[in-house]
Amino acid sequence: MMPLSENSGPAVIAAVIGLGSMGMGMALSMKRKGLDVVGYDITPGAVDRFVAEGGRGAASPADAAADADIVVSVVVNGAQTESVLFGPQGIAATMKADAVFISSATMDPAVARNLAERAEALGLHYLDAPISGGAAKAARGELTIMASGSRKAFETARPALDAMAGKVYELGNAAGTGAAFKMINQLLAGVHIAAACEAITFAAKQGLDLDKVYEVITASAGNSWMFENRVPHILAGDYAPLSSIEIFVKDLGIVQDMARSERYPTPLAAAALQMYLAAAGAGMGRDDDSSLARLYAKLSGAELPGSAKEPQSL
Amino acid sequence: MMPLSENSGPAVIAAVIGLGSMGMGMALSMKRKGLDVVGYDITPGAVDRFVAEGGRGAASPADAAADADIVVSVVVNGAQTESVLFGPQGIAATMKADAVFISSATMDPAVARNLAERAEALGLHYLDAPISGGAAKAARGELTIMASGSRKAFETARPALDAMAGKVYELGNAAGTGAAFKMINQLLAGVHIAAACEAITFAAKQGLDLDKVYEVITASAGNSWMFENRVPHILAGDYAPLSSIEIFVKDLGIVQDMARSERYPTPLAAAALQMYLAAAGAGMGRDDDSSLARLYAKLSGAELPGSAKEPQSL
Incomplete structure (x- = not known):
């Protein structure tokens, strides 16, 4: 049965490149909103899972994108996005004329401008559209999207x-602005996680009741x-990873690259990145980013709840 | 006319040492809640203003505290608190037996323990009771108090x-715990202001619409x-001071002293303090703490709203 789009014409065809948690x-x-969705991932198992949920699978990015009106790229960074578009099997040369490429990866705004x-x-449309909100909101179609184009x-x-977003910020007509907003958010998010871990472990070092600290600070x-x-x-x-340490190694790394290029000092973001x-380096790269607390504990002898679960490497 | 306390007995007498904005x-x-309040400040004008509002004035801390059941000390730091209690004209020796000294200044927990x-x-009671919430909440009797004793x-x-608080956290029976909670809050607050200034000025440097950045980030x-x-x-x-740069020079300084003494590394708080x-050092010590943004702008050439108002010294 043909899924119906909202105007009851033929369904819009969307390709998704990258079937990770987002x-x-x-x-x-x-798919739930009636689009005809084709998925591709470098891991065949991810494509199989999407097909098991009723989606259409593809054997390559070009295969997924061939008939698509919309391509959503949900890869890790700017380099992977460039490879999807312009690599040896890049899709930019074979996408339909007038189709749009929606780029969701977090990247340097200068890279986004170059890709756009x-x-x-080549006659394509490019939407610079980093996402925020996490896997649960992605699954519910409630992401926040910071878009420009x-x-x-x-x-x-x-x-x-x-279909994907609870909130779309329309940030102007030039690619790069969406990416720049996302990097401002990541600077703050990365510093705040580090500050939270520094503070709660300092409280532990002083023997304070940590549940009470959480209650007082959140108010x-x-x-x-x-x-x-x-x-929490x-x-x-x-420390099971909801978002990993490596995400902020990447994102605060981008902040540092941007800041260096702009001649802009970022002592807080630089300290957090370290x-x-x-x-x-201590082996917690794939653990939850709250693992910074375990690092502070190790550096100071502070005792945190469940510290028996610390990784082998420490 | 005698103000009535809640149990209609003679009014509780409270002395307040330090009649600044808090x-x-x-x-x-x-006073509004029926206590008989005597005020003292090192600046006679502040005492005059309190008397104009119907309070009783005193000529010295000892004079203010002589008949008080409760002394509330709202001075700047631990050293001033020590001076109020144990200095040349200190009140500890002359306070009524069984009276309580409520210490509101932000200070190192070790200093709070020593004073208590x-x-x-000497037979006095000591409540370690740092405050949070700002002058507006102080005026409305809606402070948050982090108390132990x-x-x-x-x-x-x-x-x-x-009478003073909207919320009193009772954090245990030992002086020092209230102070320790306050310092955890100040570590976070000081880092977050610096991060906010670093991020919003970085956005300005990139030419982003700052009102839009505020809208997106706060969501x-x-x-x-x-x-x-x-x-805002x-x-x-x-940059008219609601809370000044010098407050965090002081409070992150206390954090650094504590952390050094505890052998606890605080790279985020250390970067913020710098x-x-x-x-x-650039002449903005008495300006609002959001003046860190003007410092980032000066260091990078970023343009902020109203930067014509920058201080003479820059």
Whole structure:
């Protein structure tokens, strides 16, 4: 049976490149809203899971994108995005004329501008559209999207944006602005996680009641979205990765590259990045980013809940 | 006319030492709730203002404290608190037996423990009770108080706490715990203000629409209580001090002293302190703490709203 799009014409065809925890949720959200969704991932098992949920699978990015009106790229970084578009088997040369490429990876705004320029030179539309919200919101079609691009890129992307997002910020007509907003958010998020881990482990070092510290701080001027969200992992001694240390090694690395290029000093973000690097170097790169607390504990002898679960490497 | 306390007996007498923006509000809140309040400040004008509002003035701390059941000390730091209690004209020797000394200044927990021990040796009760919430909440009797001390200290202090606070956290029976909670909050608050200034000025450097950045970040995972509260000062170009740079020179200085003594590394708080020191050194010590944004702008050439108002010294 043919799924119906909202205007009852033929269904919009959307390709999703990258079916990780974010991409899978975004693909299924679009399918639920009546788009005809084709998925590709470098890991065949991910494609199989999408097919088991009723999606269409593809054997390559070019295969997925061949008939697509919309391609949503949900890969890890700018380099992978460039490879999807312009690599040896890149899709930019074979995408349909007037189709839109929606780029969701977090990247340097200068990279986003470069990719958009090259894609537009081939007659494609490019939407710079980093995402925020995590896997649970991706699955529910409730992501926040920080988007910039031409009017035509927004128009063509609209059915996908409506299906994937609870909130779309329209940040202007030039690629790079969406990426820049996302990097400002990542600077703050990365610093706040590090500050939360520094503070809660300092409280542990002083023997304070950590549940009480959480109660008092979340009701005080020292609170942050990240303190409120991550400290419960530490109180539970549960470092199973919801978002890993390596994500902020990457994202604060991009912040540092941008800042160096702009001649802009970022002492807070730089200090935080050193802590993520130390945690990754100590073997916790794939653990939850709240593992910075375990690093502070190891460096100071502080005792955290469940510290018996510390990784082998420490 | 004799003000009536809640049990219609003779009014509880409370002395307030330090009638700054916090102490004045606390004194008036207690008066409003029927306590008989005597105020002292090193600046005679502050005492005059309190008397004009119907309070009783005193010529010295000892004069203010002589008949008090409760003394509330709202001075700047641990050294001033020690001077109020044990200095050349200190009140500890002349306070009524069984009266309680409520210490509100932010200080090293070790200093709080030492002061409590010496006060208790003289038969006084000591409540370690740092405050949070700002001048507006002080005036409305809606402060948050992070308190620790003996059962008798809490009991005796109760009428004052009820009058001054919207929320009293009771954090245990030992002085020092309240101070320690406050320092954890100040570590986070100081880092978050610096991060907010680093991020919003980085956005300015990239030419982003700062009002839009504020809208997006306050709805995203990068948000903090301080970002939400302080960035509007920057967007308005208004650095009139609600809380000054020097407050965090002091408070992150205490964090560093504690951390050094505990052998606990605090790279985030240390980086933030350097920025507050640089802002103070550049002549902005008495300006609003959001002035860190002006420092980042000066260091990078970024343009912030109202930057024509930058201080002479820059």
